[in-house]
Amino acid sequence: MNEAASLAGKKILLIVSGGIAAYKALELVRQLRAEGVVVHAVITRAGEKFISALSLQALTENPVSTDLFSLDAESRMGHIELSRAADLLVVAPASADLLAKMAAGLADDLASTLLLATDKRVLVAPAMNVRMWLHPATVANLALLASRGVAVVGPDEGPMACNEYGPGRLAEPPAIVAAIRSMLASGLASGPLAGRHALVTSGPTHEPIDPVRYIANRSSGRQGHAIAAALAALGARVTLVSGPVALPDPPGVSVRRVETAAEMLAACLAALPADIAICAAAVADWRVADITGHKIKKEPGAAPPSLTLVPNPDILATLSAPGPARPRLVIGFAAETDDLKENAEAKRRRKGCDWIVANDVAAGSGIMGGEENEVLLVSEAGVETWPRLPKAEVARRLALRIAEALGA
Ligand code: CTP
Secondary structure (H helix, E strand, C coil), X not given: CCCCCCCCCCEEEEXXXXXXXXXXXXXXXXXXXHCCCEEEEEECCCHHHCCCHHHHHHHHCCCCECCCCCHHHHHHCCHHHHHHHCCEEEEEEECHHHHHHHHHCCCCCHHHHHHHHCCCCEEEEECCXXXXXXXXXXXXXXHHHHHCCCEECCCEEEEXXXXXXXXXXXXXXXXXXXXXXXXXXXXXXXXXXXXCEEEEEECECCEEEECCEEECCCCCCHHHHHHHHHHHHXXXXXXXXXXXXXXXXXXXXXXXXXXXXXXXXXXXXXXXXXXXXXECCECCCEEECCCCCCCCCCCCCCCCCCXXXXXXXXXXXXXXXXXXXXXXXXXXXXXXXXXXXXXXXXHHHHHCCCEEEEEECCCCCCCCCCCEECEEEEECCEEEECCCEEHHHHHHHHHHHHHHHXXX
């Protein structure tokens, strides 16, 4: 998506915070400069422990700011001006500390002040120790930032400088450039969905049985993720609430990762208000009533354990319920094995949503987990049959239809 969009002449304000990955910011600048991007860089005090302002200055060919109270910088270009003149703010690497400051709205140094003062979109590329990344404080900060429209790229998973393994490595510069390209190509100022906020759910949910087992389904998240990307490409600000999937985050989209249906509902409600909600996730209909805190063991001679299931909240029905927070357009999916059209129409009425995208998931259709989809679009106006198409194309057409409906 948008792979070929030119970045030449775009202005990026790059904020480099502290961390061993700061050296990769230099390569990022090199790649951006090679594409004709004008880069202004700001480095935090912690960032300067890892790379020098001088290196950044040499590569950006622009003065590098470090100090909030620099008279020199104020006389050349006010700090606020620095964050307003850019097309996009990119924080790479974004340390746990700077993300926490952003979430709290602190402004005690130049980097955090610029981030608080900006009226532009912000992309963060987190990099930190795996335990810091997984700490509930960081998870909560990221969720808050994502709900405010901050886009996130990475982190990657792999061996870390601290001899640990896991998520926390800075995304590679080409991935950061791809995210920048996508955000600028789908910038708020352009596209038929510019200024709209779209909420998309995607993937399966995992409902725990005990600490090691869970109930899941075969959803890959491909269709939901493709829809999030297609909406972003038309200029929407997109919040993607995703269950566990093996897919990369779509560039330029704020992703909230969840496991259970209850977490998915909470993340969706936290992301409101939205103009559009698309529930493409295959939410587990039931969860286990009593999740044991210990692994269920096989007892010799004993009967297999029986699980009592209780219904999960219905996210689509909740978002569709009339009220001031209801998105203007709510779209659900229906996965059916029989009587596709009738079941989808009934589902649309039952859930209270505006449109249903219905697909046949009968064994042998190859749809669930596959690359293609064959759908019916069911609305009050009637039923449309779409041909079998790659999931990205289904997403693109759906995004265009949404833009049309909201423009009307
Ligand atoms: N959905 C949801 N929350 C749930 C269950 C489903 O948001 N707890 C959404 C899905 O994201 C999808 C639609 O509702 O948009 C599917 O409805 P569902 O009733 O689960 O239908 P199917 O999965 O198609 O199957 P069933 O025939 O069991 O109703």
